[in-house]
Amino acid sequence: MASVTYKNVVKKFGDQTIIKNLNIAVEDKEFLVLVGPSGCGKTTALRLLAGLEEITDGEIVIGDRVVNDVAPKERDIAMVFQSYALYPHLSVYDNMAFGLKLRKTPKDEIKRRVNEAAEVLGITDLLQRKPRQLSGGQRQRVAVGRAIVREPKVFLFDEPLSNLDAKLRVQMRAEISKLHQRLQTTFIYVTHDQTEAMTMATRIAVINKGNLQQLDTPQNLYDHPNNLFVAGFIGSPAMNFFPAKLAKNGEKMLVDAGDFKVQIPDSHSAPYKNMDGRSVIFGIRPENIHDPEFAPQNINGEKVPAKVDVTELMGNETLVYLVSGKNTFVGRVDPRSKLRINDSTQVVFDMDKFHIFDAGSEEAIR
C-alpha cells in the first residue's frame, strides 16, 4: 500500500520534451487513470514510475521513498503491458511464478499465491498451457495474474485492454474494477479511451502535450472541465463548441454565435457580467440539446434554429447531427424523436448546463 507522487517531473528524449513539469499526487488505494490522446506522454509518465525510463528532472516518490535512482525490481511495483509481454516459452504457471522464483520465494508459497490468483481470475484450467495457446482475453488475465502474485504496493497498467475486442473490453473493465476493490491497492492505469477512464477511475488525470490538464473525479471532470481540451476529450460524442461573443442585452447576458443567440439564465450569469463583447467558445454537451417535442418542461430552454443533417438511431437514444449556419453539432435526443434528414427545426439548448471558455486561453470561465 502506498501513495505515489510526481514532483515537477520532466522527461526529455534528446531535444524533445515529452513531459513538462508533471505534478500528480496519487493517494494510497486510489485508482488513478492517466488519459490523453496518443503521444501525450501518459505512457512515458507510467514508464518513469516503473523505472523503465530515466527521469530528466524532478522526483518520483513511492510511499515515502524517492525512487529516481531505484531499479525497477526494487520499486515494489507490478506492471501489465499493452502487449501483455508474457514469456512465450513458459507455461502460464511459470509466467506467474517467474518473479517470485527470482525473489527466492519458498515453493509452496509460490504455489499458494499462483493458485489463488488463478482462482480469482478464473484461469485455473489454463495453468499448464503456453501463452500461444490462449486467446487474447486469457492472455490478458495471465498478465494481470502475474502482477497480482507479486503483491506489489502499486499496480501499473499500460493500455491493457486496447488489444481486446469491444465486448471483452467491457467485461475486463468491470473485472479490473472489481480487482481494485478486492486488493485495496494503488492502481495507476494509462489509457487513451475516455470511457475506460470514466468507468474505472476514482480520479482521472487528463494529459495533453506533456502537460497535466486537469486532475479530478470523473464526475467533476465531466461536469466542470477546466479547459477546452478536457471538455472536448471527455464525453462521447464530444461536447459541441461554437465560436461566439458575449453580449449584453439590457440586464441579461447573451451568447451570440452569429447564426443564433442564446440567453444566459440569471442564475448563471454572474461570472459574465462585465464581459460584454468578449470572444469566447460556447460549449454544450449533446445530451443537453433536445428535440423540441420532447424537451423537459422544467429547464431554461433556448430555441436554436437548425437543419437535420443525419440521424443515428441507437435504440435507447437518437443522435441527431445538426447544421445551424456554419456550425455543425450533435444532439442526443429522445428515441421517439420524429426528426428526419433535411427537416428544419428549432432544437432546445438546456441553458442550465452550458460551458464557456475564453477564446484565447481556452480556459473555462465560471
Added chain:
Amino acid sequence: MEISKSSSRKAQWQKKSLPYLYLLPAFLIMGVITFYPLIYQVIISFTNFETQHLLLGLKSPELEFIGFKNYVDIFTAALPVENFNFFRVLEFNFWWALSNVMLHVPAGVLIATLLNTEGLWMKRIYRAVYILPVVVPPLVVATIWTNIFDERYGAMNQLLANISTYFGHVGPIYIRWFEDVKPPIPGFLPGAPLTLAYYAMMMANFWLGWPFMSVVATGALQSIPKDLYEAASIDGATGGQQFWNITVPLLRPAMIPAAVYGFTLSFNLFNFVFFMTGGGPARSTELLVTFAYNLVRNLRWYGVAAAFAVIIFAVAMVVFLITNRITRATQNYSEA
C-alpha cells in the same frame, strides 16, 4: 453417350498424367547424374575395382566380385594403409563436428548479444566486419592459417614467445603444430588422440565459424520483443538472469537449426582439413571425406573407396535423420 464417356475418360487420363510428364525431364537428369552413379558405386563396392578396370568397367574380364571383403577390410583396419582405423576416424569426425558447434554457437550468441546493446557505437561496422571470414575463399583461409601455425615463422609461435617473456621465458618458441603426434592433453578423447593439429584447426575454424552463428543470433535477437525484458526487469531479473531466462530460450528455435547446419558443415569440412593438415599427422585429423578422397586420388582403390562411400552414405543418413528430428522438434514460440 458412349463417345462422351470415353472422351471424358481420356481427358481425365491426360489430366492425371500431365504432372508426371512435367516431372519426367528432372527424373531423367537425376537418373543420369545421381541414381546411375549411386547404383554403379554400390555394385563396384563389392568388387576389387582398380585402375586397370577403368577402361572396360564392369565388363573387365579380370574384375572379381569379392562380396563384403572391402567392407570387412575397412571395419577391421585390414587395409594396407598406415595409421588407418575406421572407428577412430569416425569418432574423431563426430567429435570434430560437435566440438566446433559447441564453440561456435555460444560464441556467436554471446557476441551477437553484446553487439545488440542499445546505443553501441558503429554497430553496423562491426557486423559488416565479422561477416568477412565467411566470404573469403576457404583455400585462402587455410593458407593463411597454415602460415600462422608455421613452426619457425608463424605468428602463433611468435605470439606465444612474446607472451611467455612475461613468465620469465627467454627466446623463441618452436611448437610443431602440424607435425607433433603427441596429444597435449592425453586421454581427452578416448580412442582418438587429439594432436596439436586438431587444436590449430579448431582455432582456425573458430575464426571461420562463429560469424555465421552470430548473424543468425543477431536476426533472432531482434525479433525478441523489448517489453519481455522490461517485464522481466520489473519481475526482478538482473541482466544475467534476463539473458538465461529470456534471451537463451527465445534464441533456441533459431539457433538449433543453425547448429545442425554448422554440425553437418563441419562434419564434411573437406577443403579446410585437406589444405591445412592433409589429415595428418599420422591421420589424426583425417575426416571420413578426406580419407575417401585419399582412397580414390592417391591409392586408386576404387572398389574400397566405393565401399567407404557407401559407409559414409549410411553415416550421413543417420546424422541426417537425427538432426532432422532435432530441427523439427524445435518448436517456434511465435504467438499465432
